[in-house]
Amino acid sequence: xxxxxxxxxxxxxxxxxxxxxxxxxxxxxxxxxxxxxxxxxxxxxxxxxxxxxxxxxxxxxxxxxxxxxxxxxxxxxxxxxxxxxxxxxxxxxxxxxxxxxxxxxxxxxxxxxxxxxxxxxxxxxxxxxxxxxxxxxxxxxxxxxxxxxxxxxxxxxxxxxxxxxxxxxxxxxxxxxxxxxxxxxxx
Amino acid sequence: xxxxxxxxxxxxxxxxxxxxxxxxxxxxxxxxxxxxxxxxxxxxxxxxxxxxxxxxxxxxxxxxxxxxxxxxxxxxxxxxxxxxxxxxxxxxxxxxxxxxxxxxxxxxxxxxxxxxxxxxxxxxxxxxxxxxxxxxxxxxxxxxxxxxxxxxxxxxxxxxxxxxxxxxxxxxxxxxxxxxxxxxxxxxxxxxxxxxxxxxxxxxxxxxxxxxxxxxxxxxxxxxxxxxxxxxxxxxxxxxxxxxxxxxxxxxxxxxxxxxxxxxxxxxxxxxxxxxxxxxxxxxxxxxxxxxxxxxxxxxxxxxxxxxxxxxxxxxxxxxxxxxxxxxxxxxxxxxxxxxxxxxxxxxxxxxxxxxxxxxxxxxxxxxxxxxxxxxxxxxxxxxxxxxxxxxxxxx
Numbered sequence: 001x002x003x004x005x006x007x008x009x010x011x012x013x014x015x016x017x018x019x020x021x022x023x024x025x026x027x028x029x030x031x032x033x034x035x036x037x038x039x040x041x042x043x044x045x046x047x048x049x050x051x052x053x054x055x056x057x058x059x060x061x062x063x064x065x066x067x068x069x070x071x072x073x074x075x076x077x078x079x080x081x082x083x084x085x086x087x088x089x090x091x092x093x094x095x096x097x098x099x100x101x102x103x104x105x106x107x108x109x110x111x112x113x114x115x116x117x118x119x120x121x122x123x124x125x126x127x128x129x130x131x132x133x134x135x136x137x138x139x140x141x142x143x144x145x146x147x148x149x150x151x152x153x154x155x156x157x158x159x160x161x162x163x164x165x166x167x168x169x170x171x172x173x174x175x176x177x178x179x180x181x182x183x184x185x186x187x
Numbered sequence: 188x189x190x191x192x193x194x195x196x197x198x199x200x201x202x203x204x205x206x207x208x209x210x211x212x213x214x215x216x217x218x219x220x221x222x223x224x225x226x227x228x229x230x231x232x233x234x235x236x237x238x239x240x241x242x243x244x245x246x247x248x249x250x251x252x253x254x255x256x257x258x259x260x261x262x263x264x265x266x267x268x269x270x271x272x273x274x275x276x277x278x279x280x281x282x283x284x285x286x287x288x289x290x291x292x293x294x295x296x297x298x299x300x301x302x303x304x305x306x307x308x309x310x311x312x313x314x315x316x317x318x319x320x321x322x323x324x325x326x327x328x329x330x331x332x333x334x335x336x337x338x339x340x341x342x343x344x345x346x347x348x349x350x351x352x353x354x355x356x357x358x359x360x361x362x363x364x365x366x367x368x369x370x371x372x373x374x375x376x377x378x379x380x381x382x383x384x385x386x387x388x389x390x391x392x393x394x395x396x397x398x399x400x401x402x403x404x405x406x407x408x409x410x411x412x413x414x415x416x417x418x419x420x421x422x423x424x425x426x427x428x429x430x431x432x433x434x435x436x437x438x439x440x441x442x443x444x445x446x447x448x449x450x451x452x453x454x455x456x457x458x459x460x461x462x463x464x465x466x467x468x469x470x471x472x473x474x475x476x477x478x479x480x481x482x483x484x485x486x487x488x489x490x491x492x493x494x495x496x497x498x499x500x501x502x503x504x505x506x507x508x509x510x511x512x513x514x515x516x517x518x519x520x521x522x523x524x525x526x527x528x529x530x531x532x533x534x535x536x537x538x539x540x541x542x543x544x545x546x547x548x549x550x551x552x553x554x555x556x557x558x559x560x561x562x563x564x565x566x567x568x569x570x571x572x573x574x575x576x577x578x579x580x581x582x583x
Binding site for chain 1: 241
């Protein structure tokens with residue numbers, strides 16, 4: 001474990017006040033950093049020869065509704081091919097202003113991972129070129145992995161999206177319209 | 188192009204390939220922008236098989252999550268089972284007995300072979316080599332039968348338990364595996380003769396879907412796609428879990444990072460996996476297959492029916508779930524398509540507070556446009572085949 005905690009010690013020396021908290025529960029080195037100056041910290045992690053975290057393993061988020069303040073935490077996992085160590089970096093994100101900087105300039109793989117976090121948690125990424133929903137559809141209401149999203153919530157039916165230049169079979173179109181009318185008459 | 192030939196008008200065409208397309212096994216949609224037959228731009232749409240895996244897991248006890256993990260990568264469900272169980276064990280801070288670890292290695296490697304056989308067979312049959320497709324599916328069938336005798340199911344295996352596995356290996360397991368491997372080796376030799384020097388196959392695969400080492404690392408690719416570019420990263424070697432550090436095996440690497448390299452990597456990995464299984468079967472120790480910790484593993488039925496403690500432990504684990512200490516861990520195993528990681532947050536209750544899977548297929552699909560751009564529409568088929576996207580894992 002001596003070698004493990006040396007990463008955290010080194011980070012505390014070089015980043016100082018940026019690190020709010022750190023732990024190594026079950027050997028997983030973790031640091032919590034401030035939301036301000038996020039990109040500089042990640043650039044340091046990537047470029048520093050001693051750390052050399054060149055591989056972004058994963059980006060995800062956790063919703064600590066009513067357990068912690070700030071409510072959300074965006075969690076980044078890194079790995080270094082050369083030094084063979086891992087690091088977890090967490091950033092607190094408050095509910096009223098859910099925005100963090102996008103890592104897309106540093107790692108291209110952040111693109112889809114950040115889109116998924118936006119989709120599931122409603123956290124926006126500043127500087128992301130294409131922040132659309134990824135697993136769900138654009139008309140989906142709410143963000144399902146938030147703790148205040150009920151498990152058995154039904155989503156409203158959405159009208160068929162018109163895609164420009166697509167051939168539309170009128171028969172299926174008419175049938176869909178009929179179904180829609182039936183549905184609206186019932187409710 | 189000769190100077191005097193007339194150029195075709197460079198008008199772009201939008202083509203939507205999918206969601207139900209015969210060459211894309213699994214529902215996925217490519218929104219392509221084409222010039223003639225060349226792909227200019229590509230936007231991949233995933234999510235057709237999204238079923239709220241993470242949200243479902245938050246409602247289930249730690250043990251009830253195991254069946255959900257079967258449905259992640261449904262071509263090699265046992266690796267998911269092992270990965271999940273080991274993550275929870277890391278959170279609990281316990282280690283399983285050596286026999287259990289050996290069994291887990293064996294089942295993981297058999298699953299890896301079935302996954303690679305499916306991937307290579309399907310990719311070959313999509314290019315017209317349907318004989319190879321059928322041969323490889325036949326080979327997979329021999330291994331599926333072993334999985335079936337062991338777990339009672341082909342897909343919904345649910346074989347691991349937190350702190351152990353469901354049952355011990357059957358008595359004639361070694362014999363069955365030896366026989367099956369003999370047949371698999373013979374079939375692989377046949378496929379090699381049919382395919383590896385086949386002009387059509389090489390023309391379609393070689394130099395197609397190229398990805399450089401830097402791009403692969405920037406996208407976070409793992410598994411055969413990363414190794415085909417020459418990066419030696421395999422979780423089994425980099426951070427050995429179970430008994431992988433005591434077993435001898437090699438990590439096949441490619442040089443160019445094209446589809447043919449990926450294919451060769453996978454075929455060679457099959458041989459290495461068989462080597463691992465044979466070694467593990469030779470050196471498997473006797474002993475218990477589960478922990479004997481009543482807080483983690485349900486006691487034997489005899490104790491449950493005949494003693495009050497046994498009854499209570501059984502009741503608590505079934506009704507309340509295993510009590511896992513609060514904390515967070517990340518643990519990765521080498522899945523058939525790359526690093527399969529689990530990030531679990533526990534709040535100290537009987538259910539996971541947050542369960543995140545790092546899906547190798549999802550991350551591979553995020554780099555898919557890089558491998559498709561600039562090639563023909565027909566080249567999408569082998570490239571997509573060698574990525575081996577498993578919708579259950581990609582969309583969760």
